[in-house]
Amino acid sequence: MLPAYYEYYNPVKILSGRQALDNIPYELETLGCRRPIIITDKGIVEAGLIKIVLDSWAGSDLVVGALYDETPPDSSNVVVNRVAEIYRSCGCDSIVAVGGGSVLDTAKGVNIVITEETDDLMKFVGAERLRKKMRPFIAVPTTSGTGSEVTMVAVIAHTETKCKMAFTSHMLFPDVAVLDPRMTMTVPPQITAATGMDALTHAVEAFSCLQKNPLSDGYAFKAVDLIRQYLVRAVENGKDEEARMGMANASLLAGCAFSNSMVGIVHAIGHACGGVCGVPHGVAMAILLPWGMEYNMKHCAVYYAELLLALAGPDVYVATPPEQRALEAVKTVRQLNSTLNRLTGMPVTLREAGVKREQLKEIARTAQDDGALIFNREEAGFEDILRILEASY
Numbered sequence: 001m002l003p004a005y006y007e008y009y010n011p012v013k014i015l016s017g018r019q020a021l022d023n024i025p026y027e028l029e030t031l032g033c034r035r036p037i038i039i040t041d042k043g044i045v046e047a048g049l050i051k052i053v054l055d056s057w058a059g060s061d062l063v064v065g066a067l068y069d070e071t072p073p074d075s076s077n078v079v080v081n082r083v084a085e086i087y088r089s090c091g092c093d094s095i096v097a098v099g100g101g102s103v104l105d106t107a108k109g110v111n112i113v114i115t116e117e118t119d120d121l122m123k124f125v126g127a128e129r130l131r132k133k134m135r136p137f138i139a140v141p142t143t144s145g146t147g148s149e150v151t152m153v154a155v156i157a158h159t160e161t162k163c164k165m166a167f168t169s170h171m172l173f174p175d176v177a178v179l180d181p182r183m184t185m186t187v188p189p190q191i192t193a194a195t196g197m198d199a200l201t202h203a204v205e206a207f208s209c210l211q212k213n214p215l216s217d218g219y220a221f222k223a224v225d226l227i228r229q230y231l232v233r234a235v236e237n238g239k240d241e242e243a244r245m246g247m248a249n250a251s252l253l254a255g256c257a258f259s260n261s262m263v264g265i266v267h268a269i270g271h272a273c274g275g276v277c278g279v280p281h282g283v284a285m286a287i288l289l290p291w292g293m294e295y296n297m298k299h300c301a302v303y304y305a306e307l308l309l310a311l312a313g314p315d316v317y318v319a320t321p322p323e324q325r326a327l328e329a330v331k332t333v334r335q336l337n338s339t340l341n342r343l344t345g346m347p348v349t350l351r352e353a354g355v356k357r358e359q360l361k362e363i364a365r366t367a368q369d370d371g372a373l374i375f376n377r378e379e380a381g382f383e384d385i386l387r388i389l390e391a392s393y
């Protein structure tokens, strides 16, 4: 059934394929810029990716205004404020972010601080607080998971409260997203697995949450279809270019889906696991997704049943009686987790991910206040969340 009313907006230009990086100088010139700051992290520099980016710009008029490579995993307001200072002092005119979600979200935070001419990101936390058009921003994802290159969301930790704060605004979309296979071939197997499960969670939650609509459904469904075909392949052989591009596109499609329809309880609890215990975002998603689906079964079974076609493929879909398809979808997610665990050692319980049992209550308290819960079809209070956490332990 169509929603009575919905909106969809996504202005990001997408470049996907071999040598896509070579077009960044042209894109920046079109945006009227030639002195970008490059924001990245140490792992990406060590994997040789910044060298590939810089080599691909040889012969262009671009001048690298500054290079910041100290983004930590799950960036914070303190880091964002520091990078914004570097941007200003080096006279940069645009941002090129090369990295996973932590880097891309840091770049979004920096863009807020620069554009809003503030020295404190925290003044802009929440939804639609930004009024000014942002500085030109090119996003080059090096993981296939967050979809941050096409979303209007930045998730940034608050150093003092340990909360992961969401910034959402139509101003936050990057101008251009660049998917180049050379950027994801070096992702280690366990990070490939966990980030892929993040993309899957975006798609499943976007397809079943309160704000779903026909456009987000189309993106989410195709994302799941690509994840079925390519996630295990990309984990088994990181140099499989077709699988890497399949996952890069899956992640982008899932980003287009959830940026518009939003996510749900799995993200609410997962953000809290990241904030309170430092569980990597994708690992938290993998662990919590089947339990979150089970919790939502009463109102979402019809959507999970539909998704089984993309999740398990046509043969399984046809062979499964309609009333069992939703449960079969949960089973398929569990099987995928076990395969990824066997191939990479990716944790499949919170205990394996290093969470202490006595931390579960604090996680539940933090999750209760997470904005993602608003879009979940099933309501959830402290006790419900605690039960999901105990089941996932």
Ligand SMILES: NC(=O)c1ccc[n+]([C@@H]2O[C@H](COP(=O)([O-])OP(=O)(O)OC[C@H]3O[C@@H](n4cnc5c(N)ncnc54)[C@H](O)[C@@H]3O)[C@@H](O)[C@H]2O)c1
Pocket (backbone or CB within 6 Å): 041, 042, 043, 044, 047, 049, 072, 073, 074, 075, 099, 100, 101, 102, 103, 105, 142, 143, 145, 146, 147, 148, 151, 152, 153, 154, 155, 164, 183, 184, 185, 186, 187, 188, 191, 195, 198, 281, 282
């Ligand atoms: N903005 C959004 O819409 C959105 C959505 C979901 C998650 N997030 C956020 O994104 C963050 C997680 O991002 P992530 O999962 O991409 O991980 P990440 O950015 O934290 O990167 C994980 C690790 O992988 C390494 N790495 C990344 N790419 C590599 C490559 N090509 N080769 C070798 N090593 C590489 C990095 O150096 C880092 O050590 C969390 O903070 C999460 O909250 C944001």
Ligand SMILES: [Fe+2]
Pocket (backbone or CB within 6 Å): 146, 198, 201, 202, 267, 281, 285
């Ligand atoms: Fe996510």
